[in-house]
Amino acid sequence: MRRAADGSHDDSAERVDTDRRSGPSTFAILNRMLDMHAYRFDTTVVQADAEDLQSHLAKAYRGKIRPLCNCRDPEPGIPMYIAQFDGRFLIKRMPGTAGQHKLGCDSHELPPELSGRGAVVGQAVQDGGDEGPTTLRLDFSMSKSSGRTAPEASGKESDTVRTDGTKLTLRGLLHYLWEEAGLNRWSPAMAGRRSWYVVRRALSEALHGKTAKKAPLAQQVFVAEPWSKERDAELTARRIAAMAELMKPGKTRAMMIVIGEVKDIVPSRFGMKLILKHLPSFPFMMDTDLHRRFEKRFANAIGLWDSVDDARLVVIGTFFLGPTGIASLATLSAMVVTGNWIPFEDAYDKMIVDALSADERRFIKSLRYNLADDQALASCVLTDTVEPIALYVATPGAAPSARAALEGLIADSEIDGWLWEAGEPMPILPSPKYPRPARLALPAPTKAAGADE
Structure with a gap:
């Protein structure tokens, strides 16, 4: 290491390695646009990264007004609440509303x-x-x-x-x-x-x-x-x-x-x-x-x-x-x-996380909490697909009971699944909702007048 x-x-x-990365790809820019969350204050819509978000939150906090998460626009907004911490205002999800938020929204929560x-x-x-x-x-x-x-x-x-x-x-x-x-x-x-x-x-x-x-x-x-x-x-x-x-x-x-x-x-x-x-x-x-x-x-x-x-x-x-x-x-x-602080459990788990990161995908890493290490669990859930897709790994040499538990989990889940038999090459990952655009051939830069040869 x-x-x-x-x-x-x-x-x-x-x-950021500025020598190796001259700038973000078109696909990365598109993903950043998809990452933008917005909140509604009465008739005003404010982006989550807006410079004046704190002033809107402060006004709503004083007026005891609930901002609305705009993740399902044009559908009605989902009520949120405001907390104060270290001189700043934080916007929080209301209890019991996780399933109402759109997949990919920070307030969305994975199925149990x-x-x-x-x-x-x-x-x-x-x-x-x-x-x-x-x-x-x-x-x-x-x-x-x-x-x-x-x-x-x-x-x-x-x-x-x-x-x-x-x-x-x-x-x-x-x-x-x-x-x-x-x-x-x-x-x-x-x-x-x-x-x-x-x-x-x-x-x-x-x-x-x-x-x-x-x-x-x-x-x-x-x-x-x-x-x-x-x-x-x-x-x-x-x-x-x-x-x-x-x-x-x-x-x-x-x-x-x-x-x-x-x-x-x-x-x-x-x-x-x-x-x-x-x-x-x-x-x-x-x-x-x-x-x-x-x-x-x-x-x-x-x-x-x-x-x-x-x-x-x-x-x-x-x-x-x-x-x-x-x-x-x-x-x-x-x-x-990982180096990006994403938890992983084994080498196969790490390979999935690395593949998703390299492909500029958006995902949630499943965490065990109190679950036993041998209990079947998804590796990750893709959040940039039309519908959520859970990614699973069948570890080589696993006991038949573990394999049966994994297959049962996939069959019973309300979320579609993708399975990698880890003794074989990794299958193609499910495609994102907005596929990576083809790279365009850009014309060579022209020299400025008077530039050295």
């Missing part, structure tokens, strides 16, 4: 059979809309008793992944926040634009308006700001302030959740330490038991991170601070993502 000289991930993939989200919404996730916060029920502790060294480490499969939808596992919470942030969606307009700054901002907005354990979730989750040497002292001060609650003495001490990209996992004097990018001087200590369980449970994700060139390893874990201010992990979960 590409690593910088210091062992860090090479961020060059986050930047195509995502693990369906198993947790209404139980582990209770959406309050604009009437109150969304309440999340977590299946892991957020406190540490003084008599214990740590809560039970969540390295075993039974501790981190289960089909029970009444509470979110660590991975379930990570997938929920990833989907709320829109990071499992892709369109050509996003190419070259997803840096850690963008990912963190999207996650911060996703945390807003959520509660867990009777407290705002945003106060319980730490996502590091993009680090730079010049801002190190400023960022350290903000981190200390964000974690101040963890230093309060008492019989029960609070814990926090950390989400970040792994830079390295290295031996320490009495165990291991996990180093996150953007937190170079603040490692998270792991005892040998947690590290052993983590390596066993997430061997596939770690192997993909190590072998796939542009892969990143994203972790979520609970941690506490010792008397000296050192962070120690109590539980840990992980997922591997």
Whole structure:
């Protein structure tokens, strides 16, 4: 895998290669036009990327007016609600309206059979809309008793992944926040634009308006700001302030959740330490038991991170601070993502995501949440086709029961399916609604008068 000289991930993939790309293709421009969302304020229609959108949202917020999503124009708009976060206004989907939005709209949601989200919404996730916060029920502790060294480490499969939808596992919470942030969606307009700054901002907005354990979730989750040497002292001060609650003495001490990209996992004097990018001087200590369980449970994700060139390893874990201010992990979960931060589960999954991205397609990546690893699930859902199409992979060597479950899922789904027998070459992907236009032969540029030969 590409690593910088210091062992860090090479961020060059986050930047647009201006030497190789002279400009967006006609197809990419068309896709960007399709990505444009609009909202209706009374008789005024405002594009989602309009410079004056915030002023319209502020006026509607003060007047308690619901903007309408215009995704099904000329049909009637779909009511939305407005939330305020960090001095900005956010437009949110009303509970129970996901199916009313058009395929490809940011507010559209996959049918339950195509995502693990369906198993947790209404139980582990209770959406309050604009009437109150969304309440999340977590299946892991957020406190540490003084008599214990740590809560039970969540390295075993039974501790981190289960089909029970009444509470979110660590991975379930990570997938929920990833989907709320829109990071499992892709369109050509996003190419070259997803840096850690963008990912963190999207996650911060996703945390807003959520509660867990009777407290705002945003106060319980730490996502590091993009680090730079010049801002190190400023960022350290903000981190200390964000974690101040963890230093309060008492019989029960609070814990926090950390989400970040792994830079390295290295031996320490009495165990291991996990180093996150953007937190170079603040490692998270792991005892040998947690590290052993983590390596066993997430061997596939770690192997993909190590072998796939542009892969990143994203972790979520609970941690506490010792008397000296050192962070120690109590539980840990992980997922591997592409250079564009799209999650994937295996090499075949990655090949589909790469093929769709290279072909400038628009799609949603299905996420498991609490579902077991061997439960049948779609890989992706195309959102640029006339009707949605779910993409499935039949993994070579899968047990007959797994193949039967996959075929049953495809047959029972309300969404048309495309199947790749992964032991064979990948079939042609379903065509988009607006096919890629033929490339035009442009005339050679003429030289300006007086130009050198």
